[in-house]
Amino acid sequence: MTQKTTVVDIKARKKTGPPITMLTSYDYPWALLVDRGGIDMILVGDSLGMVVLGYPDTISVTMEEMIHHVKAVSRVVKSALVVADMPFGSYNVSVEKAVENANRMMKEGRADCIKLEGGRSMAPVAEAIVRSGTPVQGHIGLTPQTASALGGFKVQGKSAEAARALIDDAKALEAAGCFSVVLEAIPAPIARMVTEAVEIPTIGIGAGVHCDGQVMVIHDMVGLFDRFTPKFVKQYARISDTITSAISAYADDVKNRRFPGEEHSFTMKTDELDKMDKNQ
Incomplete structure (x- = not known):
C-alpha cells in the first residue's frame, strides 16, 4: 500500500533530507503522472489562472475555481501531499473569512493543507488557520498576488534591509505554526540565510540550491506555457512541440x-x- 506523505514527514526532511520535491498539478491526468513520478508535494497553485484558464494574472482566480481543481487532483493522488493555494481575496479580507475558506479547501477540495502568501502581516491569519486544524505553508519573497505592490515581478531581498525583513517574515510564519515556507525570487545567499534561520523547511523557486526543497510550475518545466519563461525555470522537455x-x-x-x-x-x-x- 502506498504511503501518504504528511506535513510531519515534510518537516522531518529539514534534518533528515534529501531535498523536498514539489511540482504543480491542476487536474486528474497531470496529478496522476506527478504522483507516479515520486514527487513529495503537489501544489494546486493559483498559477492555474494563467497556465490553464488563460487569465492574464493569478488574482483573477476564484475560490470556486480553486476548489474545482483541488478536487480533481485529490481524487487521484495516493502518495504526495496535496497543497491548495488560497486565491487572492480568500484570506486577506478578515481572519474569520480566511479560516472559513481554508476549511472549504480541506472539506470540499480534500486538500491536505493550504498555502498563502505574505510574511509578518499574514502571520496572524496563518496562526488562526493552523489553530482551526488546517496545516499552512507560507510564501514570501516575490508574492505574485501582490506583485503590483512590490513594483512588479522582481527579485526580492536585494538590499540588506530587505533581506533582514525576509528573515523576520520567515520567523514570523514559523512562530505562527506554518510547517514550511516557499521562498520565491530571492538571491541565493539570502535564501540560504533564511533557510538556516528557521527550523521549518524552505521550498525555493528562483531562490538557489540551498533551500530544503524546490518547486516549479509543471507547465513551465515541460514547455507547455509559452507566454514567458522565468529565469529560474529549467525546461526538462518541450512537449508543446x-x-x-x-x-x-x-x-x-x-x-x-x-x-x-x-x-x-x-x-x-x-x-x-x-x-x-x-x-x-
Missing part, C-alpha cells in the same frame, strides 16, 4: 483519408452486410 506535431499529423491524415484506417474501423459479417445491400 510534440503535441503540435501530433495534431498537425492527425489533421493531415484526416484530410487525405489516411485516418481512420482499417485497423481503426469496425466490421460486420458479410452475410449481414449482403442483407443490407438487398434491402436498398
Whole structure:
C-alpha cells in the first residue's frame, strides 16, 4: 500500500533530507503522472489562472475555481501531499473569512493543507488557520498576488534591509505554526540565510540550491506555457512541440483519408452486410 506523505514527514526532511520535491498539478491526468513520478508535494497553485484558464494574472482566480481543481487532483493522488493555494481575496479580507475558506479547501477540495502568501502581516491569519486544524505553508519573497505592490515581478531581498525583513517574515510564519515556507525570487545567499534561520523547511523557486526543497510550475518545466519563461525555470522537455506535431499529423491524415484506417474501423459479417445491400 502506498504511503501518504504528511506535513510531519515534510518537516522531518529539514534534518533528515534529501531535498523536498514539489511540482504543480491542476487536474486528474497531470496529478496522476506527478504522483507516479515520486514527487513529495503537489501544489494546486493559483498559477492555474494563467497556465490553464488563460487569465492574464493569478488574482483573477476564484475560490470556486480553486476548489474545482483541488478536487480533481485529490481524487487521484495516493502518495504526495496535496497543497491548495488560497486565491487572492480568500484570506486577506478578515481572519474569520480566511479560516472559513481554508476549511472549504480541506472539506470540499480534500486538500491536505493550504498555502498563502505574505510574511509578518499574514502571520496572524496563518496562526488562526493552523489553530482551526488546517496545516499552512507560507510564501514570501516575490508574492505574485501582490506583485503590483512590490513594483512588479522582481527579485526580492536585494538590499540588506530587505533581506533582514525576509528573515523576520520567515520567523514570523514559523512562530505562527506554518510547517514550511516557499521562498520565491530571492538571491541565493539570502535564501540560504533564511533557510538556516528557521527550523521549518524552505521550498525555493528562483531562490538557489540551498533551500530544503524546490518547486516549479509543471507547465513551465515541460514547455507547455509559452507566454514567458522565468529565469529560474529549467525546461526538462518541450512537449508543446510534440503535441503540435501530433495534431498537425492527425489533421493531415484526416484530410487525405489516411485516418481512420482499417485497423481503426469496425466490421460486420458479410452475410449481414449482403442483407443490407438487398434491402436498398
